[in-house]
Amino acid sequence: MSLKTIEExxxxxxxxxxxxxxxxxxxxxxxxxLKAMEYVGYRLIRGVGCRAGFCGACSTVYRLKGDYRLYTxxxxxxxxxxxxxxxxLPFVPAKKQIYNIDELKPDFxxxxxxxxxxxxxxxxxxxxxxxxxxVQVMDxxxxxxxxxxxxxxxxxxxxxxxxxxxxxxxxxxxxxxxFQLVRRxxxxxxAKKSKHLEERLKEIEEGKxxxxxxxxxxxxxxxxxxLYAEREIEP
Amino acid sequence: MKKFMYMPGxxxxxxATNYEKSAIGIAKKLGIELVELERWxxxxxxxxxxxxxxxxxxxxxxxxxxxxxxxxxxxxxxxVTLCSMCYQVLASANHRIKNDEQALEALNxxxxxxxxxxxxxxxxxxxxxxxxxxxxxxxxxxIVRPLKNLNIAPYYGCxxxxxxxxxxxxxxxxxxxxxxxxxxxxxxxxxxxxxxCCGSYNVVSNQDIVKKRVWNLIKPIxxxxxxxxxxxPLCKFNLxxxxxxxxxxxxxxxxxxxxxxxxLAYALGLDEYLDSSIINLLENMIKKEEVKxxxx
Numbered sequence: 001m002s003l004k005t006i007e008e009x010x011x012x013x014x015x016x017x018x019x020x021x022x023x024x025x026x027x028x029x030x031x032x033x034l035k036a037m038e039y040v041g042y043r044l045i046r047g048v049g050c051r052a053g054f055c056g057a058c059s060t061v062y063r064l065k066g067d068y069r070l071y072t073x074x075x076x077x078x079x080x081x082x083x084x085x086x087x088x089l090p091f092v093p094a095k096k097q098i099y100n101i102d103e104l105k106p107d108f109x110x111x112x113x114x115x116x117x118x119x120x121x122x123x124x125x126x127x128x129x130x131x132x133x134x135v136q137v138m139d140x141x142x143x144x145x146x147x148x149x150x151x152x153x154x155x156x157x158x159x160x161x162x163x164x165x166x167x168x169x170x171x172x173x174x175x176x177x178x179f180q181l182v183r184r185x186x187x188x189x190x191a192k193k194s195k196h197l198e199e200r201l202k203e204i205e206e207g208k209x210x211x212x213x214x215x216x217x218x219x220x221x222x223x224x225x226x227l228y229a230e231r232e233i234e235p
Numbered sequence: 236m237k238k239f240m241y242m243p244g245x246x247x248x249x250x251a252t253n254y255e256k257s258a259i260g261i262a263k264k265l266g267i268e269l270v271e272l273e274r275w276x277x278x279x280x281x282x283x284x285x286x287x288x289x290x291x292x293x294x295x296x297x298x299x300x301x302x303x304x305x306x307x308x309x310x311x312x313x314x315v316t317l318c319s320m321c322y323q324v325l326a327s328a329n330h331r332i333k334n335d336e337q338a339l340e341a342l343n344x345x346x347x348x349x350x351x352x353x354x355x356x357x358x359x360x361x362x363x364x365x366x367x368x369x370x371x372x373x374x375x376x377x378i379v380r381p382l383k384n385l386n387i388a389p390y391y392g393c394x395x396x397x398x399x400x401x402x403x404x405x406x407x408x409x410x411x412x413x414x415x416x417x418x419x420x421x422x423x424x425x426x427x428x429x430x431x432c433c434g435s436y437n438v439v440s441n442q443d444i445v446k447k448r449v450w451n452l453i454k455p456i457x458x459x460x461x462x463x464x465x466x467x468p469l470c471k472f473n474l475x476x477x478x479x480x481x482x483x484x485x486x487x488x489x490x491x492x493x494x495x496x497x498x499l500a501y502a503l504g505l506d507e508y509l510d511s512s513i514i515n516l517l518e519n520m521i522k523k524e525e526v527k528x529x530x531x
Contacts, residue, residue, distance in 0.1 A: 108249065121277070122279075122282065122290065122291065122293060122294060123276050123277070123279070123293050123294040123297050124290075124293055124345075125297070125346065125348060125349075128348070129348055138276070139274060139276070142275075142276040142277055145245055145277050146244075146245035146248040146249060146277070147245075147248055147249045148248065
């Protein structure tokens with residue numbers, strides 16, 4: 001029986017080529033775009049967040065060799081493919097309006113006042129095609145144009161504000177900020193109020209939990225560590 | 236009950252809700268059902284009519300694709316609209332795309348997330364459905380409250396009968412609204428400007444143009460007319476604005492502007508599909524005419 005060297009016992013990794021800013025790197029297949037970038041030595045400060053597909057910070061644009069399409073995805077959720085040309089979008093310089101939700105009504109006029117560019121939609125559907133969350137983005141903009149705030153709010157529930165739609169829109173609509181306004185309008189004026197939430201808020205305001213919180217604040221670091229270790233965890 | 240696909244358009248969901256409500260009531264009464272498309276977008280409005288760019292046909296053709304998807308289950312390829320702008324935009328785009336293979340191919344390739352449009356959809360205005368699918372004779376049999384002796388002026392506006400490729404009647408001398416008025420017992424008055432433009436979207440940037448335009452339109456009929464009927468939410472908006480202006484500026488009497496579906500729904504006795512203000516208005520007008528004719 002011949003002995004194997006340490007090198008020989010290592011599992012063989014299938015390596016693929018990716019291109020970051022035009023430079024080729026060999027990375028193990030199966031990594032996500034985010035992990036591949038860190039593998040080759042990038043230290044990500046912007047354009048990275050929850051690493052679980054929820055925060056929308058790591059929007060990526062890429063092309064594949066021999067394919068005319070421009071693809072998009074979240075770097076933390078998309079696995080690399082051989083011959084991928086990658087560009088990270090650390091930030092989308094989007095217009096964000098300041099408004100007082102108490103002074104608005106849940107209608108078309110309220111939205112168009114702050115985001116008049118939504119009327120420029122030519123229904124090319126580019127926004128829907130790039131959405132990593134499969135939101136029907138164009139349908140939602142169209143619902144707003146006919147004053148159906150409720151439908152727009154429901155259609156955009158899964159939006160994580162990655163901004164890819166806004167980067168592709170020929171009408172320069174800032175979809176995700178528009179949708180946030182729409183969901184706020186829906187939450188405040190249209191959605192059914194949940195009674196138990198109101199009751200709980202009243203209890204909090206009346207100070208029902210104050211004593212318990214005060215006791216926790218007074219307890220100090222040693223007690224906190226003990227409480228944390230002994231905390232109840234849902235099965 | 237025969238089912239037709241129905242595309243409401245944005246205006247009908249905003250400020251022209253009376254138009255939609257009364258039309259749905261009429262359809263039900265006459266034995267047809269208007270099935271709203273599950274997904275639809277803005278028709279594309281004037282962009283599609285004013286530009287040669289194929290890109291501006293996307294909005295309309297996308298709606299036609301939605302209709303194509305729906306028609307498979309419905310077994311009827313007719314798409315009905317109420318708003319005359321939606322009608323014109325969809326019908327024109329349909330006509331253009333059916334006769335321009337290259338444009339259709341480019342659009343189908345561009346919209347690769349949708350099924351190809353095959354040009355099978357027929358766009359119909361609700362008025363044409365009343366005339367061709369039901370027939371004014373049949374409607375006449377169901378009239379319970381004729382609008383006797385009321386002088387009603389039909390306003391076609393510009394896009395319902397022009398251009399002729401997408402017209403629902405003769406572009407120069409249409410009679411479909413006059414026939415409808417006679418059907419419900421009213422007295423259609425001849426209005427030379429009935430197919431002229433109301434000023435359209437100028438109302439957004441320059442209301443004075445629209446006010447003066449409407450004043451010129453209504454000048455020849457302002458004394459004899461009782462009601463003006465329209466097929467278009469934008470026409471109604473502009474006519475109301477112009478009449479309000481003429482009342483203050485030229486001391487003309489008030490002329491109510493109603494959708495043709497509102498007077499038809501009234502004549503058919505469909506109170507539950509009408510605003511009480513409309514019912515009161517028409518009731519009072521008819522009573523006034525009765526009193527006039529009974530004076531010895």
